[in-house]
Amino acid sequence: MSTFLNLTVYGLSDGAILALAALGFVLIYKATGVINFAQGELLLIGGYTLYLTFVVFKLPLVLAVVVGAAIAIALGVVIERLVLRPLIGENPISVIMVTIGLAALLNALVQIGFGTQPVHRPRILPDDPVRFAGAQLPLDRLLVIVIAAVVLGVFTMFFRYSRHGIALRAVADDQQAALTVGISVRRAFALAWALAALSALIGGVLLGDITETSPRLAAFGLLVFPVVILGGLDSVPGTIVGGLTIGLTANYISGYWDAGFAxxxxxxxxxxxxxxRPYGLFGETRIERV
Known part of the structure; x- marks a missing residue:
């Protein structure tokens, strides 16, 4: 029972972080139609951004998080404006190759700036064990689940009730119709990239706190792709279900069978x-008639 509870907590915390990273992937795909292969690197940038503001610049924790969020949002807007916007209307394969190149560039910049070895920063979340049903559960992992749930809830409320969130949903559903009612599609594209970078920042900070801040964070980000395909490329709820499913699956396999096969x-x-289900668990089935 103790092993099962620990694996469940580890799986849910990993899955919650994956859901945060996958949320950004889905936002970009829904709003712009771009499959962003650099989402794992945005997770990596998130982890190192807090290290930069908190350890290198020695800002207070709250200010470091706020400055890090501003940097992430600015990065997302710059990528959309300078890299992706000139490719509107181009062949989808060309856009995909650009995002792959962007992933390599971001990874290289991190390694040039911070090296290839893990960097050390003070832990944010307490890691004292919590006893429950005879098991000792890591408190930091439990807090990650709670924080990710709150952040995902805030994003959901933003999309459902805020003016910008509704505009973003309108662009995702029908760009031409959104234009006719005065919604700026280009502004919506920039907002989608900014929110994707912000969600990846939060995921990277949490992941760096419970593991380590190193270039290997990008490797963890590769699991974003099975998450979004499993949940559905255009489904925000699917990212949550897909993230938790992938996180639990990997940890159960590692704990009960083989860590390599995990x-x-x-x-x-x-x-x-x-x-x-070729379109994923929550993906929209598309039928084309010719």
């Missing part, structure tokens, strides 16, 4: 589900 287990699960 690296490919999520992809095997993805293939099995896609054989039954």
């Amino acid at each position: 690296q490919i287990g999520p992809y095997v699960l993805l293939i099995l589900i896609l054989l039954v």
Whole structure:
């Protein structure tokens, strides 16, 4: 029972971080139609941004988080404005290749600036064990689940009730219709990238706190792809279900079977589900008539 509870907590915390990163992926895809292969690197940038503001610049924690969020939002806007906007209307393969190149560039810049070894910063979340049902559960992992749930809830409220969130949903549903009612599609594109970078920043900060801040954060970000495909490329609720499913699957396989197979287990699960539901669990089925 103790092992099961620990694996569940670890799986839910990993899945919550994956859901945050996958949320940005889905936002970009829904609003712009771009499949962003640099989302894992945005997670990496998030982890190092807090290190930069908190450790290097020695800002107070709250101010460091606020400045880090501002940097992440600015980065998202710059990427959309300078890299992706000139490619509007181009071949989708060209856009995908650009995001792959962007991922390599961001990874290289991090390694040039901070090196290839993990960097050390003070822990933000307490890691004292919590006893529950005879098991000792890590407090920092429990707090990650709570924080991620709150952040995802705030994003959901933003999309549902705020003027900018409704505009972003309108652009995602029909760009031409959004233009006719005065919504700036280009501004919505910039907002989607800014929110994607912000969600990745939060995920990267949490991941760096419970593991380590190193270039390997980008490797964890690769699991974003099975998450979004499993949940559905255009489904925000699907990112939550997909993230938790992938996180739990990887940790259960690692704990009860083989840690090596846990690296490919999520992809095997993805293939099995896609054989039954090609558009993912929550994806919108598209039927084209010619």
